[in-house]
Amino acid sequence: MQQPTIYDVAKKAGVSIATVSGVINNNGKYSNKTKEKVLDVMEELKYYPSSVASSLTAKRTQTIGLIIPDISSPFYAEFARSLEDWGDEKGYSIIICSTDYNEKKEKKYVSLLLRRRVDGIIISSGFNNVDLIKDIIQQEIPVVLVAYNIDSLQLNTVSVDDYRGGYQATAYLAELGHKRIAIITETVQSSAERIRGYQNALNDYHLIYDENLLTESRATFEEGEIQAEKLLNLEEPPTAIFAFNDILAIGAMRAVLKRGLKIPEDISIVGFDNSVLATICNPTLTTMAQPLNDMGKEAIGSLISEIEGTVKRKQRILLLPELVKRHSTGPANLKSNKREVKN
Amino acid sequence: MQQPTIYDVAKKAGVSIATVSGVINNNGKYSNKTKEKVLDVMEELKYYPSSVASSLTAKRTQTIGLIIPDISSPFYAEFARSLEDWGDEKGYSIIICSTDYNEKKEKKYVSLLLRRRVDGIIISSGFNNVDLIKDIIQQEIPVVLVAYNIDSLQLNTVSVDDYRGGYQATAYLAELGHKRIAIITETVQSSAERIRGYQNALNDYHLIYDENLLTESRATFEEGEIQAEKLLNLEEPPTAIFAFNDILAIGAMRAVLKRGLKIPEDISIVGFDNSVLATICNPTLTTMAQPLNDMGKEAIGSLISEIEGTVKRKQRILLLPELVKRHSTGPANLKSNKREVKN
DNA sequence: TCTTGAAAGTTAAACGCTTTACGAAAAAAA
DNA sequence: TTTTTTTCGTAAAGCGTTTAACTTTCAAGA
Numbered sequence: 003m004q005q006p007t008i009y010d011v012a013k014k015a016g017v018s019i020a021t022v023s024g025v026i027n028n029n030g031k032y033s034n035k036t037k038e039k040v041l042d043v044m045e046e047l048k049y050y051p052s053s054v055a056s057s058l059t060a061k062r063t064q065t066i067g068l069i070i071p072d073i074s075s076p077f078y079a080e081f082a083r084s085l086e087d088w089g090d091e092k093g094y095s096i097i098i099c100s101t102d103y104n105e106k107k108e109k110k111y112v113s114l115l116l117r118r119r120v121d122g123i124i125i126s127s128g129f130n131n132v133d134l135i136k137d138i139i140q141q142e143i144p145v146v147l148v149a150y151n152i153d154s155l156q157l158n159t160v161s162v163d164d165y166r167g168g169y170q171a172t173a174y175l176a177e178l179g180h181k182r183i184a185i186i187t188e189t190v191q192s193s194a195e196r197i198r199g200y201q202n203a204l205n206d207y208h209l210i211y212d213e214n215l216l217t218e219s220r221a222t223f224e225e226g227e228i229q230a231e232k233l234l235n236l237e238e239p240p241t242a243i244f245a246f247n248d249i250l251a252i253g254a255m256r257a258v259l260k261r262g263l264k265i266p267e268d269i270s271i272v273g274f275d276n277s278v279l280a281t282i283c284n285p286t287l288t289t290m291a292q293p294l295n296d297m298g299k300e301a302i303g304s305l306i307s308e309i310e311g312t313v314k315r316k317q318r319i320l321l322l323p324e325l326v327k328r329h330s331t332g333p334a335n336l337k338s339n340k341r342e343v344k345n
Numbered sequence: 346m347q348q349p350t351i352y353d354v355a356k357k358a359g360v361s362i363a364t365v366s367g368v369i370n371n372n373g374k375y376s377n378k379t380k381e382k383v384l385d386v387m388e389e390l391k392y393y394p395s396s397v398a399s400s401l402t403a404k405r406t407q408t409i410g411l412i413i414p415d416i417s418s419p420f421y422a423e424f425a426r427s428l429e430d431w432g433d434e435k436g437y438s439i440i441i442c443s444t445d446y447n448e449k450k451e452k453k454y455v456s457l458l459l460r461r462r463v464d465g466i467i468i469s470s471g472f473n474n475v476d477l478i479k480d481i482i483q484q485e486i487p488v489v490l491v492a493y494n495i496d497s498l499q500l501n502t503v504s505v506d507d508y509r510g511g512y513q514a515t516a517y518l519a520e521l522g523h524k525r526i527a528i529i530t531e532t533v534q535s536s537a538e539r540i541r542g543y544q545n546a547l548n549d550y551h552l553i554y555d556e557n558l559l560t561e562s563r564a565t566f567e568e569g570e571i572q573a574e575k576l577l578n579l580e581e582p583p584t585a586i587f588a589f590n591d592i593l594a595i596g597a598m599r600a601v602l603k604r605g606l607k608i609p610e611d612i613s614i615v616g617f618d619n620s621v622l623a624t625i626c627n628p629t630l631t632t633m634a635q636p637l638n639d640m641g642k643e644a645i646g647s648l649i650s651e652i653e654g655t656v657k658r659k660q661r662i663l664l665l666p667e668l669v670k671r672h673s674t675g676p677a678n679l680k681s682n683k684r685e686v687k688n
Numbered sequence: 689t690c691t692t693g694a695a696a697g698t699t700a701a702a703c704g705c706t707t708t709a710c711g712a713a714a715a716a717a718a
Numbered sequence: 719t720t721t722t723t724t725t726c727g728t729a730a731a732g733c734g735t736t737t738a739a740c741t742t743t744c745a746a747g748a
Contacts, residue, residue, distance in 0.1 A: 005484055007704055018728050023706060031726060048483060050459040054400045055704035058733045063397060073429065076621070079422035086416065086443055095457065097438050100429055114438065116393040140391060141348055223624075252625055278419070281566075282595055284627030350734055361698050366736060374696060398734035401703045 006047040015043040026051055057119065065095050066305065067115035069108070071128035072100045075221075076277040077247065077294075078126070081148075084298025085124065092306055094121070103220075105131050116141055122305040124148060127190045144308035146301050149192050149292075151318075158304045159318045160297050164192045167290045167323040168199025168244075171272045174288075174325055175242040176207035179334035180270060184215035184233045184240035186226060186250045193218070193246055196274075200244065215240055219250065226253020227260075234261060234269075241269060241334045248273040248280050251287055255330070266332030276326050285329035293321050349390040358386040369394055400462065409648065410458035412442045412451070414471035418564075419620040420590065420637075421469070424491075427641025428467065435649055437464070446563075448474050459484055465648040467491060470533045487651035489644050492535050492635075494661075501647045502661045503640050507535045510633045510666040511542025511587075514615045517631075517668055518585040519550035522677035523613060527558040527576045527583035529569060529593050536561070536589055539617075543587065558583055562593065569596020570603075577604060577612075584612060584677050591616040591623050594630055598673065609675030619669050628672035636664050 012019040017036060024032055025040040032040075043049075057063045066089055070078045082098055089096050097120065099111035112134045115123055123138055127150035135155060138145055146158045175183050185200055187193040197216070204211050214236055219225035226245060233240055234257060243258075245251035251273030258269045265271055265285055273280055276291030300319045307313040355362040360379060367375055368383040375383075386392075400406045409432055413421045425441055432439050440463065442454035455477045458466055466481055470493040478498060481488055489501045518526050528543055530536040540559070547554050557579055562568035569588060576583055577600060586601075588594035594616030601612045608614055608628055616623055619634030643662045650656040 009704080019705080020707080020728060020730095021726090024727085027706085029707090033726065036726075048480065050456065050484070052401075052462055052704055053460045054397050054406060054462050055733090056706070057397045058395075058401055058704080058735085059706045061733075072426065073416070074419075074423045074426035074621075076417075076419060076422070079419070080417045082441075083415065083417035083443060086441065090453075095440050095461070097440060098425075098429065100426060110433075113393065117396045118438070119395055119397050137391065141393070278417075279622075279625055282622055282625050352734080362735080363698060363700095363737080364696090367697090370736085372737090376696065379696080395734055398703090399736070401705085401734080402736040404703075 005052075006049045008049075008051065011040065011043050011047060011049050014047065015040045061119075062121055063119050064093055065097060065118065065120045066302075067097050067099060067111075067118075067120040067123040068126075069099045069101060069111060069115075069123065069129060070126045071103050071221075073098050074100075075249070076279055077249075077275045077292075080277060080294050081126070081298060084295045085302060088299050088302040092302060094302070094306070101129065103128055103130065108134055112138060116143065121309045122146070124301050124305060126150060127192055144305055146305045146308070148297060148301050151191065156316050158308055158316050160300045160304060161192070161318075161320055162292045162297070162323045163320050164195035164323075165199040165202075167274060168196030169203045170199070170323070170325050171244050171274070171290050172200045172203035173207065174327075175244065175270060175272060175331065176203060176209060178242070178270065178331060180240075180242040181209055181334065182212070182215060182238060182240040183209070183242045183244060184217070186229045186233075186243060186245040186254060187216065187218045188221050188246040188250065189218055196246060221247055221249050223249055223253040223256070226250035227257045228253075230254035230257035234258070234263075242272070242331070243269060244272045244274075246274050248275045248277045248287060248289055251289065251330075252279060252283050255283060255287075265330050268335055270331040270334070272331060274323075280326070280328065283330075288328045288331040289326055290323045291326045292323055296321055348395075349392045351392075351394065353390060354383065354386050354392050357390065358383045404462075405464055406462050407437050408440060408461065408463045409437050409645075410440050410442060410454075410461070410463040410466040411469075412444060412454060412458075412466065412472060413469045414446050414564075415443045416441050417443075418592070419622055420592075420618045420635075423620060423637050424469070424641060427638045428645060431642050431645040435645060437645070437649070444472065446471055446473065451477055455481060459486065464652045465489070467644050467648060469493060470535055487648055489648045489651070491640060491644050494534065499659050501651055501659050503643045503647060504535070504661075504663055505635045505640070505666045506663050507538035507666075508542040508545075510617060511539030512546045513542070513666070513668050514587050514617070514633050515543045515546035516550065517670075518587060518613060518615060518674065519546060519552060521585070521613065521674060523583075523585040524552055524677065525555070525558060525581060525583040526552070526585045526587060527560070529572045529576075529586060529588040529597060530559065530561045531564050531589040531593065532561055533564075539589055564590055564592050566592055566596040566599070569593035570600045571596075573597035573600035577601070577606075585614070585674070586612060587615045587617075589617050591618045591620045591630060591632055594632065594673075595622060595626050598626060598630075608673050611678055613674040613677070615674060617666075623669070623671065626673075631671045631674040632669055633666045634669045635666055639664055 008019045008022050012022045022040055025037050086096050101107040108131050122144040124146050126148045149161050151159055201211055217229040219229045243254050245254050251271050254271055263269055273287045273289035276289045280287035280289045351362045351365050355365045365383055368380050429439050444450040451474050465487040467489050469491045492504050494502055544554055560572040562572045586597050588597050594614050601608055606612055616630045616632035619632045623630035623632045
């Protein structure tokens with residue numbers, strides 16, 4: 003026999019399929035005797051109820067789509083893991099879609115998830131095509147944005163306080179005596195707030211804001227390295243580099259070490275994310291930790307409350323990043339600051 | 346209106362639902378005029394065919410289950426990404442299940458995948474409960490094992506040649522002049538063959554096999570560190586450590602560096618996997634690369650050919666690992682070899 | 689002119705569940 | 719005993735597709 007169906011169970015147990023269904027879903031009103039009988043037969047037949055059939059009637063697939071740039075990147079992998087765990091706890095499975103920042107893939111995957119009738123979709127920063135999100139909303143599929151915000155759309159959102167992240171990292175470097183603090187920003191949305199935090203921190207510590215110290219790049223080791231090289235080649239190079247994610251920070255480290263400079267004696271480096279990479283590199287990386295596990299929990303919670311309609315108002319959840327001090331930062335080496343800072 | 350169905354499309358296009366279905370799936374025999382009309386209406390209504398409904402009739406979900414220890418671990422994340430890409434190319438989505446080596450989770454997830462009627466399941470090493478695999482087979486769901494073999498079961502398999510991996514890494518160290526080469530094995534199946542390779546290489550290079558140099562542990566940084574410490578505390582410590590995955594290798598590095606020893610001057614270290622970690626740590630890690638992308642491709646290919654019944658015989662695919670030389674290995678420092686080797 | 693066959697569609701059943709409305713039997717109340 | 723509840727179940731419709739079998743139309747061949 004092929005996979006047994008509810009009919010096989012019903013027949014063998016001598017009851018109707020409604021009864022079997024009722025027992026499976028524990029919809030009260032069946033005698034213990036019947037329940038046991040049914041359960042026994044299910045066991046005996048190795049019957050696994052088909053969730054595709056039940057999804058069809060229940061109009062719920064208990065599945066969530068996750069759209070991220072790349073599951074193989076440690077930060078996203080850790081986030082996905084958190085979602086998997088929290089989702090599982092609530093009875094949801096996750097389908098992961100890696101877009102590589104590519105609009106074609108975005109489109110393909112959105113369409114896929116819609117056809118699969120996922121109950122909700124979690125989209126992280128790095129997603130480009132806003133119109134696709136509108137398509138999702140039009141189909142009345144709940145969406146939660148993570149580390150990502152779209153002003154024109156009213157959506158549930160979970161993010162880290164990027165402004166504070168930018169501010170804290172910068173302030174920390176300033177307190178270590180660094181006067182020329184460079185940043186390597188990422189070409190994603192969260193960068194803007196981090197830059198604002200950076201600028202305000204500079205201001206509060208009476209440091210000048212020098213546009214030459216601001217670079218932007220895609221999140222790869224190579225790009226981080228290239229950008230750091232540019233910074234080091236400046237007439238007045240920075241003594242500290244704040245990279246907007248750990249990958250870029252590690253790329254920057256490479257550039258610094260390649261020149262024979264020491265970290266943190268000559269150059270301090272701060273990353274962002276606190277992915278596993280930060281603990282592996284040498285020296286270990288001081289970085290702004292994103293509370294990934296909490297983000298996962300909130301994202302799932304937010305999404306499910308929208309799916310189940312328990313909360314009507316959209317919510318913006320803002321979590322606090324935290325500075326994790328490791329060995330890539332230290333007091334500024336003042337000798338190398340050729341010129342003094344105005345103000 | 347809620348999500349439009351095939352009826353809505355049919356009605357608006359003035360055709361039967363069978364026609365709409367036919368056009369969607371490109372089942373010949375419809376005039377261009379009709380096709381266009383239907384396509385237009387689909388577009389206009391933003392109609393996304395429900396794959397849950399079609400799965401019910403077609404008895405295919407176009408979904409593959411992946412069971413691994415932990416998606417947040419770089420090696421598995423990279424592998425999952427490869428599967429995602431190859432699967433997508435063939436029209437399959439992946440549901441990832443992280444078991445944490447925990448039999449309860451294994452059971453839960455197997456049951457989940459069976460209920461979801463996935464078309465096939467890919468199971469990696471680190472899976473413990475063989476009986477569960479039998480349950481899967483009994484349901485006639487194709488299974489492919491990756492880096493994992495179960496003698497009692499005749500299954501499709503994709504692995505790396507662990508024997509050669511163990512041999513090559515050891516031989517490389519031996520050629521660098523190391524006499525006392527320790528190994529930190531992992532508590533998974535693939536270890537056995539790697540150990541055999543290690544032993545044979547020792548033999549071929551006329552080195553003694555010392556049981557004290559063989560340790561075993563779970564794959565965490567901490568465990569790697571602990572095991573390496575033990576090795577370094579030996580009366581005759583090794584001059585080279587070959588760890589059976591990059592995580593363990595990096596843990597070992599920590600222990601070595603913590604003692605003030607230098608890598609590779611005092612101790613050489615070789616890992617296994619060639620995950621992203623190997624390029625991040627400092628010094629960068631010499632490691633046996635597993636051809637993850639090929640493994641993903643072969644696993645998907647093997648699984649799909651079984652799903653579609655194109656290939657009847659089970660196949661064992663064996664891929665070759667490759668030594669990637671980086672900066673964690675160097676010539677043996679002979680001074681530190683107190684005692685000479687017999688033979 | 690009549691027959692055949694291909695082309696273009698349609699009808700209706702099936703897929704494996706959930707759920708609503710309803711019925712019979714048993715228990716409780718009168 | 720009769721009536722009313724409660725308990726335990728069942729029948730049947732519906733979810734949105736696919737598909738096998740069938741019908742209609744029309745051009746071509748005999």
